[in-house]
Amino acid sequence: MEWIEVSARTLDQAIELALDRLGVVEDELEYVVLEEPRAGLFGIGRTDARIRARVRPVSREKPHEQRRRRARGNGTRRNRPGGTAAPPREAPTGPGAVGAAGPATREDGERAAASPRRRRRRRGGASVGGGAVPGGQPAVATAPVTRTDAHETEAETVEETSTMTLEEQAATARDFTAGLVEAFGLRASVVTEVAGDDDIEVRVSGDGLGVLVGPRGITLQALEELVRAAVQRAAGGHSARVHLDVAGYRQRRREALAAFAASIAEEVKASGSPRALEPMSPPDRKVVHDTVAAIEGVSTISEGEEPRRRVVITPA
Amino acid sequence: MSDEPLDDADDFDDDLDDLEDEIAPEGNRVAGGRAKAVVEYVARHLVDDPDGVFVDAGEGRDGVTLLVHASPGDLGRIIGKRGRVIQAIRQVGRAAGSTEGVRVTVDVAD
Numbered sequence: 001m002e003w004i005e006v007s008a009r010t011l012d013q014a015i016e017l018a019l020d021r022l023g024v025v026e027d028e029l030e031y032v033v034l035e036e037p038r039a040g041l042f043g044i045g046r047t048d049a050r051i052r053a054r055v056r057p058v059s060r061e062k063p064h065e066q067r068r069r070r071a072r073g074n075g076t077r078r079n080r081p082g083g084t085a086a087p088p089r090e091a092p093t094g095p096g097a098v099g100a101a102g103p104a105t106r107e108d109g110e111r112a113a114a115s116p117r118r119r120r121r122r123r124g125g126a127s128v129g130g131g132a133v134p135g136g137q138p139a140v141a142t143a144p145v146t147r148t149d150a151h152e153t154e155a156e157t158v159e160e161t162s163t164m165t166l167e168e169q170a171a172t173a174r175d176f177t178a179g180l181v182e183a184f185g186l187r188a189s190v191v192t193e194v195a196g197d198d199d200i201e202v203r204v205s206g207d208g209l210g211v212l213v214g215p216r217g218i219t220l221q222a223l224e225e226l227v228r229a230a231v232q233r234a235a236g237g238h239s240a241r242v243h244l245d246v247a248g249y250r251q252r253r254r255e256a257l258a259a260f261a262a263s264i265a266e267e268v269k270a271s272g273s274p275r276a277l278e279p280m281s282p283p284d285r286k287v288v289h290d291t292v293a294a295i296e297g298v299s300t301i302s303e304g305e306e307p308r309r310r311v312v313i314t315p316a
Numbered sequence: 317m318s319d320e321p322l323d324d325a326d327d328f329d330d331d332l333d334d335l336e337d338e339i340a341p342e343g344n345r346v347a348g349g350r351a352k353a354v355v356e357y358v359a360r361h362l363v364d365d366p367d368g369v370f371v372d373a374g375e376g377r378d379g380v381t382l383l384v385h386a387s388p389g390d391l392g393r394i395i396g397k398r399g400r401v402i403q404a405i406r407q408v409g410r411a412a413g414s415t416e417g418v419r420v421t422v423d424v425a426d
Contacts, residue, residue, distance in 0.1 A: 176361055183357040184412055185350055211411050222407035229401050230361045233393060 007050040010037055016309070018053035020302045023286025028241070030056040057198065164235045170200045173242055176230040177202055180223065184211065202227060204246045212246045217253070220246050254287055261288040265298045265313050274314040279304065285311050348373055348380030351412040351420040355382050358405055363390035372425075379419030382409060386424075394424055 004021055008014040011033065019029055031053035038047045164172070170192040178190045181204060188206030195201050204212065213220045224244035232239045245251060261277070268275050277288060285302060288311045292300045299316045302309055352373050360366040368387035373380055384405070386394055395402045406422045413420030 179357060179361070180354065180408075183350070183354045184415070211415050214407070214411055219407055219411040222404035222411075225396075225400055225404035226358055226362070226408060229393070229396060229404075230358075233362050233364075 003052050003054045005034065005050065005052050007035070007048040009048055011049040011051070014049040014051045015053070016302070018051060019282055020285055020289065020309075020311075022053065022055050023283050023289070024055050025282050028056050030054055163237070164239075166194050166198065166200065166240055169231050169235050169240050170194050170202075172234045173200055173202050173227050173231050177204060177223075177227055177244070180226070181212070186212070198240045200231070200240045200242045202242060202244045203248075204244070205248070209247045213249045217249060220244065220249060257284060257287050258291040261291040261311075261313070262295065265292045265295045268313045268315055269295070269297045272315050274312050276303070276312045277310050279308040279310045281307075285309070288313075347375060347416065348382065348413055348418045348420055350416050351380065351409045351418065352382055354412040355384060355405060355409045355422055358408065359384050359386060359394055362393045362401065363387065364393070365390055379421060380413065381421045381423065384422065384424050391424060391426065 004018065006014050006017045006021060008017050015026075015029070015031065018031060019026060022029065031051045033049070033051050035047060035050035037049035174190050174192045178188075181188045181190065186206065186209060188204050188209055191203050191205075193201045193203070211219065212223060214222075223246070224242065227244055228239075228242045231242055243250075264275050264277065280288070289300050292298055292311075292313055297316050298313055300311050300313055302311050304310050352371050356369065356371045359369045359371065363369055363386055365387040368385075368390060370385050372383040372385065374383065375381075384394060393401070394405070396404075402422070402424060409420045409422040
């Protein structure tokens with residue numbers, strides 16, 4: 001997975017920006033804070049928030065392999081100072097925070113930052129309870145990366161690896177979807193395709209499937225959520241990302257959206273004045289960003305808060 | 317068979333339930349039967365204890381309300397993080413109801 005670096009005035013804005021660039025929702029983002037924003041005096045010396053982010057990978061390594069890799073320090077995991085922990089400000093922040101994730105501190109962080117929750121999750125617990133921190137008051141000042149965020153839970157579930165292969169998960173997705181289509185009293189064919197490292201495409205095709213798409217695709221969206229949930233349940237631990245399309249709806253829509261974005265981009269180029277598009281979902285915004293990025297003389301920014309966030313096409 | 321009287325009784329009750337579900341007062345299939353089947357199917361596939369799932373259909377003035385029952389430990393799976401799964405179930409139930417011309421509401425029994 002590609003890492004990107006973005007900066008913005010605040011951390012939240014930087015995260016929003018990263019979500020947009022990557023075209024994902026918050027659950028799927030993994031990021032490291034490179035630099036906390038600083039206000040400066042009268043706006044002088046102000047620095048932006050800078051983060052490194054990527055689409056959260058879905059790993060199928062065995063847990064102990066991941067742990068070993070972590071112990072070497074790959075600089076991506078965020079340690080949480082934890083319930084019993086010292087205030088975050090005691091730990092290093094800023095650019096050094098990531099750099100500090102070297103082997104030595106990583107080991108310490110691994111032990112020290114084990115919150116009660118982490119400890120519970122870890123099945124083989126020996127390395128955690130290993131007596132390194134007697135008395136239950138771990139020394140957390142060494143925790144290398146301090147940023148804690150709402151997505152920690154998701155990030156940590158990466159440690160719990162599914163026992164199902166990607167192909168098995170795809171089969172689960174197919175069977176569940178086929179049964180669901182049948183419960184609707186419809187006839188359709190369901191095929192799955194494993195794409196990339198951790199993506200499963202499920203395609204339903206047939207006649208009269210409009211009810212499975214719904215107005216503006218809301219039923220399709222809901223079905224996708226359910227197929228995901230079913231795969232997650234069957235796979236246990238972490239599972240692949242599932243994408244659903246019915247009767248080519250999403251494919252056609254992507255194409256139409258790209259064509260539309262391109263036509264607006266041409267207008268912006270001709271008129272020299274920016275145009276804001278309707279609010280869109282993260283994947284849709286990504287289509288717009290990507291399309292416009294390929295056109296000279298225009299660029300895109302996003303503005304507004306989810307779910308009303310929208311792309312503005314501006315003259316470059 | 318004879319050494320499992322309880323199971324038989326359960327089956328019989330299930331059969332009765334099914335009859336009640338399938339036959340409306342006018343003798344037609346009950347409104348929202350497809351939505352119920354869809355919601356039940358989904359719920360059963362999301363939980364650890366599929367046998368603990370059943371769906372009550374109640375007909376009200378403004379459509380059919382489906383009440384999903386599940387084992388206590390499975391409610392979280394049916395509701396999902398930030399209610400995402402139950403929202404999806406609601407939407408899918410509505411869609412299934414629309415094919416029968418029935419307005420469908422889905423709730424979880426707790």
